[in-house]
Amino acid sequence: MAGASAGKPGFPDPDAAAEAHRRLLTDSSIQFDLPHKEIERHPPPEWLLAAIRAIKHAAEWVGPAWPWILGGLALLLVAVLILTFFPSARDWLRETFGRGRPAEETEQWVPEVAVARQLLEEADALATQGRYDEAAHLLLFRSIEDIERWRGDIVRPSLTSRDIASAEALPDEARGVFSGIVAAVERSLFAGRPLSQSDWQDARGDYASFALGRA
Structure with a gap:
């Protein structure tokens, strides 16, 4: 029993542990605390202070009118979105106010x-x-080119042939003829129905009557 107890490691000497701890604390090569660093604070730039003061003065001057101003800005945003995503709204606005264009000038599109x-x-x-x-495709594409030369603001890359045919800027007769050609081409392209001679003669006759009726 005595031999077995002698072979086991004993607890460290408290004095030796205390001495080792003291030497560790007094060792100047070991850093235990980070140096304190003062954070340098800079005042905001004068231009920012001036802007804040201006906004504050404007808010005080406007006072209770702020809800009306915000409502007006909201309506303006809605109007911009409508004009951006709905080309027909732009056409209506253009036709209503006309950009100073005489009303009769918008009724004069006929191919030369x-x-x-x-x-x-x-x-x-x-x-x-x-x-x-x-043949019908050729009539359609050349008519679109002709309309674009007459009024470039009607034809835009994002518009389909049907959109162009429904443009309010087109005269009623031109809109009817162009819509008929568009319908024939759409049947051919999307419905998989090749045009017959009768279909072609109808489209040709409408175009010729419209374009050459005054010749």
């Missing part, structure tokens, strides 16, 4: 006679080969 005849000759050349879809 020479241009219309050249277009019909090219389209007829396709139709004589039985390519009625391509």
